[in-house]
Structure formats: C-alpha cells, structure tokens
Amino acid sequence: MNGDRVPGGGPGRRPGAxxxxxxxxxxxxxxxxxxxxxxxxxxxxxxxxxxxxxVERGQEPYAGHWALPGGFVLPRESAxxxxxxxxxxxxxxxxxxxxxxxxxQLRTYSEPDRDPRMRVVSVAFAALVPDAPEPRGGGDAAxxxxxxxxxxxxxxxxxxxxxxxxxxxxxxxxxxxCLATAFCPPEFTLGELRQxxxxxxxxxxxxPNFRRKVLATPGFVQAVEGPPRLTGGRGKPAALYRxxxxxxxxxxxxxxxxxxx
Amino acid sequence: MNGDRVPGGGPGRRPGAxxxxxxxxxxxxxxxxxxxxxxxxxxxxxxxxxxxxxVERGQEPYAGHWALPGGFVLPRESAxxxxxxxxxxxxxxxxxxxxxxxxxQLRTYSEPDRDPRMRVVSVAFAALVPDAPEPRGGGDAAxxxxxxxxxxxxxxxxxxxxxxxxxxxxxxxxxxxCLATAFCPPEFTLGELRQxxxxxxxxxxxxPNFRRKVLATPGFVQAVEGPPRLTGGRGKPAALYRxxxxxxxxxxxxxxxxxxx
DNA sequence: CTCCTTAAGAGTCATGTTGACTATAAAGGT
DNA sequence: ACCTTTATAGTCAACATGACTCTTAAGGAG
Numbered sequence: 282m283n284g285d286r287v288p289g290g291g292p293g294r295r296p297g298a299x300x301x302x303x304x305x306x307x308x309x310x311x312x313x314x315x316x317x318x319x320x321x322x323x324x325x326x327x328x329x330x331x332x333x334x335x336v337e338r339g340q341e342p343y344a345g346h347w348a349l350p351g352g353f354v355l356p357r358e359s360a361x362x363x364x365x366x367x368x369x370x371x372x373x374x375x376x377x378x379x380x381x382x383x384x385x386q387l388r389t390y391s392e393p394d395r396d397p398r399m400r401v402v403s404v405a406f407a408a409l410v411p412d413a414p415e416p417r418g419g420g421d422a423a424x425x426x427x428x429x430x431x432x433x434x435x436x437x438x439x440x441x442x443x444x445x446x447x448x449x450x451x452x453x454x455x456x457x458x459c460l461a462t463a464f465c466p467p468e469f470t471l472g473e474l475r476q477x478x479x480x481x482x483x484x485x486x487x488x489p490n491f492r493r494k495v496l497a498t499p500g501f502v503q504a505v506e507g508p509p510r511l512t513g514g515r516g517k518p519a520a521l522y523r524x525x526x527x528x529x530x531x532x533x534x535x536x537x538x539x540x541x542x
Numbered sequence: 543m544n545g546d547r548v549p550g551g552g553p554g555r556r557p558g559a560x561x562x563x564x565x566x567x568x569x570x571x572x573x574x575x576x577x578x579x580x581x582x583x584x585x586x587x588x589x590x591x592x593x594x595x596x597v598e599r600g601q602e603p604y605a606g607h608w609a610l611p612g613g614f615v616l617p618r619e620s621a622x623x624x625x626x627x628x629x630x631x632x633x634x635x636x637x638x639x640x641x642x643x644x645x646x647q648l649r650t651y652s653e654p655d656r657d658p659r660m661r662v663v664s665v666a667f668a669a670l671v672p673d674a675p676e677p678r679g680g681g682d683a684a685x686x687x688x689x690x691x692x693x694x695x696x697x698x699x700x701x702x703x704x705x706x707x708x709x710x711x712x713x714x715x716x717x718x719x720c721l722a723t724a725f726c727p728p729e730f731t732l733g734e735l736r737q738x739x740x741x742x743x744x745x746x747x748x749x750p751n752f753r754r755k756v757l758a759t760p761g762f763v764q765a766v767e768g769p770p771r772l773t774g775g776r777g778k779p780a781a782l783y784r785x786x787x788x789x790x791x792x793x794x795x796x797x798x799x800x801x802x803x
Numbered sequence: 804c805t806c807c808t809t810a811a812g813a814g815t816c817a818t819g820t821t822g823a824c825t826a827t828a829a830a831g832g833t
Numbered sequence: 834a835c836c837t838t839t840a841t842a843g844t845c846a847a848c849a850t851g852a853c854t855c856t857t858a859a860g861g862a863g
Contacts, residue, residue: 776831778828778830
C-alpha cells in the first residue's frame with residue numbers, strides 16, 4: 282500500500298513515477314490528461330411514445346450520426362451542474378425550469394477507446410422532462426430533435442449503450458419509486474400517469490388495478506381540490522392529481538413479467 | 543447548439559475557445575486537466591458485522607484519517623479495470639480471485655473542491671467480498687484494515703458520503719437481486735445467507751419465512767448434493783447451497799420497514 | 804336527439820404472498 | 834439427562850394482486 286494513495290483525493294502516485302509508485306509531488310502536466318464530459322439521455326413522452334433528445338453530429342468522427350447531447354465539465358463545476366447547464370442549453374428551457382427537472386446520474390463510461398481522438402471519461406445522466414418543447418435550433422450547423430425511442434439509427438460513440446442503460450434504469454425505478462410523476466406536468470390525471478408506465482415499460486396495464494394501487498400508496502399522488510375534472514379528449518373527465526410527498530413505493534409496483542427491453 | 547459538441551466523444555469546444563464555443567482543434571494541454579481516480583467501498587461480513595476495508599492516510603490533507611482505498615485510472619484502462627486492479631492490490635487477493643468478485647459502479651463524485659489540491663473526479667465502486675482475508679500490509683507507511691462499519695471516525699475527503707451511498711445501494715439491491723450470495727463463500731447455508739440480509743439491513747428476519755421465500759424463488763440458490771450438512775457451530779446442521787442462475791428476485795424480498803440506514 | 808365509442812372510476816372474487824407463530828429435529832454444552 | 838441453539842416443517846389470517854364486470858360521463862356520428 283501506498284502512503285499517499287489518495288483515491289478520492291489527489292494523486293499520490295504519478296503514473297510512471299518509478300517502480301513501486303513512490304509518491305512524489307504531483308505534476309498535472311506530466312501525462313496526457315483525461316477529458317471529463319457529461320452525456321445526457323433526455324427522455325420525454327410525446328404522443329404516447331418515449332422520445333429522446335438527440336443532436337446530429339456535423340464533424341468526424343461519426344459525422345451525420347445522431348448522438349446524445351452533452352459537453353465538457355468546466356473547471357469549476359460538478360458533473361451535475363454541467364449536466365443541468367447542458368440540459369438548459371439543449372432544450373431551451375430556463376435555468377429555473379431545468380432546476381426542477383429530475384436529473385439522475387446513471388454511471389460513468391470510461392473505456393479507453395470510446396472516443397478515437399483522445400481519452401474521454403463521460404458521466405452519463407438521465408433527465409426526465411414533462412411536456413417536451415421543441416429544442417431550440419442552436420446557432421450552429423447541427424440540429425437537435427426529439428426522436429421516438431428506437432427509431433434512430435445507431436448513435437455515435439457508445440451512446441446506444443448509454444441510452445439503453447438510461448431506459449433500463451428509468452424502467453426499473455418506476456417500479457419502486459414515484460419517479461413517474463417526473464414525466465408529468467404539475468397536475469395530471471391517473472390516466473396520464475398510467476400512460477407513463479405503459480410507455481416506458483411497453484406493456485398495457487389494467488386501469489382499475491393501476492388506479493387502486495396508486496391511490497393506496499400514501500403520498501404518491503394527492504387529489505387537486507379545485508375543478509374536479511379535466512377537459513380535452515373523449516371519455517369521462519378525469520380528476521386531477523399532483524405529485525405527493527413520497528419518493529419510494531412500498532410495496533413496489535412491479536412490471537407484469539420478469540424483465541423488459 | 544454546437545456543430546461538434548461531442549459529448550461522449552472528444553471535445554468540440556474548448557473551454558475559453560471564444561464566444562459561442564466555436565469548435566477548434568482540441569489541445570489537451572490548453573487548460574488544467576482533470577485527474578480521474580477510483581474509490582472502493584470494499585464490504586465484507588465478519589463476526590456478524592459489516593466491515594469496510596480502510597487505509598490510513600500518511601500525508602496531508604487528512605493525514606491520520608482513514609480513507610477508502612483507491613487510486614488513479616491509468617491512461618489505457620477503464621475505471622472498472624482500475625477498480626479491480628486496486629482491489630487486488632489492497633486485499634492481496636489474486637487477480638483471478640478478484641475477477642470473480644462482485645464489483646459495482648456506484649456513481650461519480652465530481653465536486654470541484656472535494657480534494658483541496660487539485661481537480662479530482664472519482665468513480666466510486668462497491669465491492670463485495672466473501673471471507674475477508676486480512677489486507678496485506680503494503681510496502682509503505684500507511685496501514686490497511688477491516689473496520690466495522692460505523693466505528694471509524696470521519697473519513698477523509700467525501701468518503702463518508704461514498705461509503706454511505708455504497709451501504710444504501712447494497713441494501714437496496716438485496717431487495718430485488720440475488721446479490722446477497724456475493725457475500726457468501728461458494729457453498730453456504732441459508733442461515734449464512736439470512737445473516738447477510740440481517741447484517742446489511744440491521745434487522746432481524748424470521749427464519750422460516752426467509753427460508754420459504756428464498757427456496758420459493760427459482761434460481762436464487764440450488765441445493766448441494768454431497769454431504770447434506772455442515773459442522774461447526776451448535777444447533778442442527780444446515781444443508782448447503784450454492785448461488786443459482788438467477789440474478790433478479792421476482793417478486794422482491796422487501797425490507798421490513800420503509801427505509802433503513 | 805339518440806346511439807356508439809371511449810375512458811374514468813367503483814366494486815367483486817379467486818389466488819398468491821407475507822408476517823406472525825407453533826412445533827419438531829438435531830446438534831453442542833453443562 | 835437437560836438446556837440452549839439452530840434448522841426445518843407447517844399453519845393461519847391479513848394483505849396485495851390479477852382478471853373481470855358494471856356504471857358514469859363525456860365527445861362524435863347519424
């Protein structure tokens with residue numbers, strides 16, 4: 282063991298510092314640095330389908346391919362802050378709006394050759410947005426679009442993997458957390474909430490059973506007092522609810538079969 | 543948006559590259575680099591208590607404090623490989639043994655000031671080891687020890703947070719995965735498996751109910767044929783089992799109350 | 804205006820799972 | 834022998850779930 286193997290801390294052993302890795306003063310420029318970026322799997326529901334925010338690459342490598350939005354972590358910000366900043370930039374939403382969105386760190390992708398140009402370590406996030414405004418067409422060449430999940434070709438880099446991991450994570454968290462409300466506007470019907478589960482899981486749920494389960498879970502949703510109904514589509518008007526205090530579901534709301542996707 | 547905002551990929555915009563972040567050739571030395579490390583929360587069970595592998599820091603900052611083991615990600619390895627390499631170094635286990643251990647990426651900690659010396663982004667892992675050999679006293683000054691979870695003082699850097707996150711993650715995954723067997727040797731009794739749950743969750747579980755649940759879950763454990771019992775302690779000898787094929791538990795084995803820790 | 808369609812919401816029923824317990828078996832210790 | 838400890842076999846009631854049925858309240862077509 283090393284007297285100053287400072288894991289969460291700064292380096293105590295410089296790569297190539299000699300046999301045994303004797304600690305020496307750390308020189309940040311002594312070896313090729315890592316770039317640290319964030320990648321965002323921004324998910325929303327549109328027309329009963331799961332959509333992802335994608336950007337088209339204008340340059341090599343992967344020119345013409347679609348990719349997840351993302352960017353560099355700046356020297357004085359955390360990965361979370363970088364992710365929220367990028368999210369605001371890409372979606373065109375205000376900083377305050379973005380501050381309220383559900384943003385969840387997925388995992389970090391660090392394979393040495395995931396970017397052919399240099400060593401890039403990327404912290405991936407899943408972001409869940411309710412209504413899905415069209416992304417503002419940034420000032421540059423590439424375009425950004427909401428694409429139905431699965432309809433895009435292969436994504437650039439390892440972004441297919443990241444997106445799949447995001448989908449899996451969100452699907453799993455729907456089972457035992459109140460995360461579904463993150464896809465909904467402030468006030469929503471139980472039908473809309475059920476639509477979240479059905480869309481993400483790719484299954485059909487029994488209406489009455491879903492209703493019973495949700496209402497029986499304390500703090501999942503709370504009824505809105507005012508006008509007890511919502512107009513819009515056909516069928517009987519539905520009561521409105523807000524997200525409740527609870528964050529976890531006990532017992533969970535399990536997916537019909539073993540696993541999906 | 544940027545024509546080459548290459549998130550999971552290499553930089554397309556260099557910090558400070560000018561208004562609008564016009565893509566230019568990337569110069570890795572143009573700004574202070576990030577160091578990328580791994581931190582390991584190595585957990586095991588000893589004498590019916592959860593133990594953590596800790597190393598004592600010999601240098602400032604946090605000299606004399608205990609810290610999680612860890613180290614640098616080398617230029618040509620992934621964070622996972624770095625974690626496994628460090629795990630082998632710290633525990634003294636062979637590379638092949640370590641290759642079979644459960645290693646799970648927790649999340650990445652990237653607060654700008656988490657290390658006072660420089661910008662360090664750390665990918666944290668939880669490792670679950672069965673028997674807990676004493677860590678080899680490395681060739682250097684600092685010592686490494688198994689410490690009962692919670693008995694150590696405040697850890698260095700943000701390692702208390704990382705360790706708490708590791709505990710929470712492992713506790714949660716016991717509910718809906720077969721992870722508990724990762725704490726057990728190749729052959730184990732149901733009593734030992736129950737001990738894993740009780741120790742990590744800090745609760746007592748009903749013996750017959752636990753047994754019924756585990757045996758009713760297909761693929762969780764499989765009975766060992768040979769000698770149908772194990773010697774050792776007092777009480778009726780228990781049958782031996784191995785870990786089964788299954789990785790997930792449907793339905794889950796929920797903790798008694800809402801949440802713990 | 805009437806009928807049809809759609810979705811919300813109330814309620815039923817059989818089944819499966821869980822938590823709480825009781826009882827028996829098989830070891831070691833005194 | 835007797836007590837303690839742990840494994841293992843059951844029992845039973847409360848609860849949760851999946852599969853349905855039925856009623857209500859809208860919009861749309863004729």
